[in-house]
Amino acid sequence: MTIVYRSIIALTIAAALAGCDTDTAPTVPLPNEPEALIPAPAKPFDAQIGNVTIKATKEELVVTSNTEDDKLASVESFKGIQYAEAQRFEHSEIVNLVEGALDATQFGYACPQLKTTSQTQDENCLNLNIWRPAGVDSDADLPVYVFIHGGDFEYGSGAEPLIQGDNVVAQGASEGNPFIYVSLNYRLGQLGTQWIKGENQDGNYGLGDQKRALKWVHNNIVDFGGNAQNVTVMGQGSGAMSIGFLQQDEDIAGQYFQRAIMQSNPYGFEYPSYDVAKDRNNDFDVDTSIDEIMTSQETALNGIEQLKNWLLGSLQIPILSPTADETPMSNLMPFAPYILCEKTSFLGSCNESAESPMQAGFSVPTVLGQNAHEANSFGMLFTATFLIPTVIELLTNDETELLTNEDPTKLALAIVNWLEDKNNIVLLQQKLSEQASDEVSAELVLPSSAYSAVTGLFYGAKLEGDLVEMTKCIDTNDITGTVGCLVDIVDITSHQQTQDILALTDFYPNSESSLGGALDNMKQFKTLLNDTLFNGPARHMAANNEVEATLYHFEHKPSFNMWNYNTLPNGELSIIDLFKTIGCISGACNGSELPFVFNKAVRFDGSEVRPSSKDKALMNKMSRLWFSDKLFEVQQYSDAADNVLVIDGAGFSENSTTLDWDYVTNPGVDPKLREGRLTGLAEEGLMPWQWYLN
Numbered sequence: 065m066t067i068v069y070r071s072i073i074a075l076t077i078a079a080a081l082a083g084c085d086t087d088t089a090p091t092v093p094l095p096n097e098p099e100a101l102i103p104a105p106a107k108p109f110d111a112q113i114g115n116v117t118i119k120a121t122k123e124e125l126v127v128t129s130n131t132e133d134d135k136l137a138s139v140e141s142f143k144g145i146q147y148a149e150a151q152r153f154e155h156s157e158i159v160n161l162v163e164g165a166l167d168a169t170q171f172g173y174a175c176p177q178l179k180t181t182s183q184t185q186d187e188n189c190l191n192l193n194i195w196r197p198a199g200v201d202s203d204a205d206l207p208v209y210v211f212i213h214g215g216d217f218e219y220g221s222g223a224e225p226l227i228q229g230d231n232v233v234a235q236g237a238s239e240g241n242p243f244i245y246v247s248l249n250y251r252l253g254q255l256g257t258q259w260i261k262g263e264n265q266d267g268n269y270g271l272g273d274q275k276r277a278l279k280w281v282h283n284n285i286v287d288f289g290g291n292a293q294n295v296t297v298m299g300q301g302s303g304a305m306s307i308g309f310l311q312q313d314e315d316i317a318g319q320y321f322q323r324a325i326m327q328s329n330p331y332g333f334e335y336p337s338y339d340v341a342k343d344r345n346n347d348f349d350v351d352t353s354i355d356e357i358m359t360s361q362e363t364a365l366n367g368i369e370q371l372k373n374w375l376l377g378s379l380q381i382p383i384l385s386p387t388a389d390e391t392p393m394s395n396l397m398p399f400a401p402y403i404l405c406e407k408t409s410f411l412g413s414c415n416e417s418a419e420s421p422m423q424a425g426f427s428v429p430t431v432l433g434q435n436a437h438e439a440n441s442f443g444m445l446f447t448a449t450f451l452i453p454t455v456i457e458l459l460t461n462d463e464t465e466l467l468t469n470e471d472p473t474k475l476a477l478a479i480v481n482w483l484e485d486k487n488n489i490v491l492l493q494q495k496l497s498e499q500a501s502d503e504v505s506a507e508l509v510l511p512s513s514a515y516s517a518v519t520g521l522f523y524g525a526k527l528e529g530d531l532v533e534m535t536k537c538i539d540t541n542d543i544t545g546t547v548g549c550l551v552d553i554v555d556i557t558s559h560q561q562t563q564d565i566l567a568l569t570d571f572y573p574n575s576e577s578s579l580g581g582a583l584d585n586m587k588q589f590k591t592l593l594n595d596t597l598f599n600g601p602a603r604h605m606a607a608n609n610e611v612e613a614t615l616y617h618f619e620h621k622p623s624f625n626m627w628n629y630n631t632l633p634n635g636e637l638s639i640i641d642l643f644k645t646i647g648c649i650s651g652a653c654n655g656s657e658l659p660f661v662f663n664k665a666v667r668f669d670g671s672e673v674r675p676s677s678k679d680k681a682l683m684n685k686m687s688r689l690w691f692s693d694k695l696f697e698v699q700q701y702s703d704a705a706d707n708v709l710v711i712d713g714a715g716f717s718e719n720s721t722t723l724d725w726d727y728v729t730n731p732g733v734d735p736k737l738r739e740g741r742l743t744g745l746a747e748e749g750l751m752p753w754q755w756y757l758n
Contacts, residue, residue: 116163119166119169125234143223146159153350177218183221192247197233205289212248215301217399224670297325325695331422379521426609435654518589524559528554534554620660626655660686706725
C-alpha cells in the first residue's frame with residue numbers, strides 16, 4: 065500500500081468522524097451575532113416528592129430554534145433513583161420511595177458490560193433518571209416519555225450523554241409543551257438473559273427490569289408532576305425490540321404506557337426459541353463469580369466465535385449444534401430475549417411456543433420506522449459481511465478450488481473446519497489487525513463465490529446426503545475431523561425462498577471478475593437485509609394492526625459519524641465497532657437519528673461533533689416533533705396509500721409524507737419487483753412473516 069493511498073484513507077476517516085459535510089466560510093460579511101448566552105451553574109436543591117425529600121439539581125440550558133433567538137430555560141434533574149432490586153438470575157422487585165431524604169444529584173451505577181462507561185459498573189444498577197421543567201407542581205399532570213436505551217442487549221445505560229433529557233425538556237417547557245422525561249438501566253448480557261426450565265418460566269431478566277421500571281413510573285410519577293395515564297414508552301435498536309415484547313404483555317401495555325415509539329426495530333429478526341436458549345445455557349447462578357460470567361460473555365461476543373456459531377446454527381449439524389431455529393440469526397445477537405414456552409413435552413423440549421413480537425402485534429398507538437441504511441452497522445450483521453470475506457481470502461490461499469466450486473455453499477463447511485485450527489485463528493486476528501491499521505476505509509466486498517453462500521446461510525441452510533454416511537462422520541472427540549468428513553460427502557442447500565430471492569434480478573449474484581461486481585454483491589446483500597429485517601416487516605406491522613400506527617423513514621445523511629471505535633477499556637481496539645464506523649461513513653445508519661431526536665451534537669460514546677447548519681435545523685425540528693402529540697397525529701398509515709413520514713433534511717416537517725412510498729423509494733429492476741421491492745417480495749411470499757416467522 066502506497067504512502068499516498070494510506071494518506072487518502074487517513075484523511076477519509078478523519079473527515080468522516082469529524083464532520084464531512086460541515087459548512088464552508090461565508091464569502092460575504094454576516095451581521096453581528098448576538099452575544100452568546102451563558103447558562104448559570106447547576107445548583108442542588110431540595111424537592112418535596114410526596115413524603116420524600118429528594119436532593120435534586122436545577123440546570124439552566126440554552127434553547128435553540130430555527131425561528132427565534134436563543135434563550136435560556138431551566139430543568140430539574142433527579143439522577144440515579146433506584147427503582148428495583150434483584151438477586152442475580154432472579155426477577156427484580158420494585159423499590160418504593162420511602163419517607164425521609166434521598167440524594168439524586170449523581171447518576172447511579174451502569175449495569176455490567178464489556179464496553180467503557182462513564183459511570184462505575186456494578187450489578188446494583190437498576191436505577192432511573194428523571195428530567196422535568198423547573199418549578200413544576202405535583203398536580204401539573206404533564207405527559208411522560210420513558211426511553212429504553214439500545215445496545216444489542218449487551219451495552220449502554222440510561223445516563224449516556226446522547227439520551228439525557230435535559231435539552232428536549234428545556235425546549236418543550238420554554239415553548240408551552242412541558243413534559244417529563246425518564247431514562248433507565250436494565251440488566252444486560254448474560255445477566256439479563258438466561259434460560260429457565262418450565263412452561264411460561266421467564267429468564268428474560270432485562271425485560272423484567274423494564275417492566276418494573278414502568279410500574280415504578282406509574283406508581284410515582286404523579287408526585288413529580290406527571291400524568292400516569294399519559295405515558296409514551298420509546299426506544300431505539302434493542303430498546304425498540306424490547307418494546308415489541310412489552311406490547312405483548314397485557315399487564316403492562318395500556319396499563320403502564322399508552323403509546324409507543326419504536327426506532328429501528330428489526331421485526332424480521334428471529335429471536336432464539338426456548339430450546340435454543342436451553343442449549344446455550346451456562347447454568348450460572350448466584351455463586352458464580354462476576355469475572356467468570358463476564359469472561360463467558362466476552363467469548364460469546366467475540367466476532368470469530370459468533371461467526372462459527374452462526375455457521376453451525378445455519379448448517380444444523382446435530383453433533384455440533386444440537387438444536388436450531390429456522391435461521392441462525394440469534395447467534396449474532398446472543399443475549400436477545402428468548403421466546404417462552406407455553407407447553408413442554410415430558411422430555412423437557414418445547415411443544416408450544418409463545419408468540420413472537422411480530423405475531424403478537426401492537427397493543428397501543430405506535431410510531432415506528434427505520435433509518436435508510438440500518439444494515440451498514442446493525443449489531444447482528446458484521447460477522448456475515450466483514451469476517452466471511454476475510455476468512456475466504458485466507459482460506460483460499462491454500463484451497464483455490466473452493467472459489468471455482470459449482471456449489472459455492474460448500475465454503476460453509478470448509479470455513480467451519482478452518483476455524484477449528486487455532487493457528488488459523490491467530491492468522492485471522494493478525495489479518496484483522498492489519499485491516500484495522502492499514503485499510504480502515506476500504507470497501508468490504510462479498511465476491512460472487514461467497515455471496516450466494518452468505519445469503520443462504522444468513523437465512524438458514526440444510527445438509528443433504530446419505531444419513532448413514534453422515535453418521536459415520538461424527539466423532540465427538542474430533543470436531544475438526546467430523547467437519548472435514550462432512551465437507552466431502554454432503555451437499556448444502558439453502559431454503560427455496562433464498563433460492564427464489566437470488567433468482568431475482570435485484571439480488572442475482574454479480575461476477576467477481578471486477579471490483580464493481582463484488583461491491584454490487586455487498587450492496588445487494590445489505591439491501592436485502594434492509595428490506596427483509598427492517599423496512600418490509602415495519603410496513604407490514606403498520607398495515608396489519610388494529611390500533612393506529614404511523615410509519616416513518618429517516619433518510620437524512622448527517623455531516624458527522626455517530627460511531628466511534630474507541631469503546632473498549634484501556635484503549636483497546638474494537639474491531640467490530642471499527643467496521644461499524646466504516647459502515648456509517650455515509651448515509652443514515654443504525655442510531656443516526658438519535659442526535660436529531662434529542663437535539664444533542666454527540667456520538668454514542670458521548671464525544672462531541674460539529675453539526676452543519678442543515679443538521680442543526682433538522683435537530684431543532686425533529687426534536688420538537690418527536691416529543692409532541694403531533695407525531696401521533698401525523699396521517700395514520702394506510703396500506704392503500706402507503707403513506708410514510710420521510711425525514712430527509714432541513715425541509716422536513718410533520719407534513720412531509722410520501723405517498724406510494726415503496727413504489728417511489730424502492731423501485732425494483734426485476735419485473736416482479738417493479739411496483740416496489742417490498743411489495744414484490746411480499747407478493748412472492750419471501751418476507752419473514754410468510755416464511756421463517758410464520
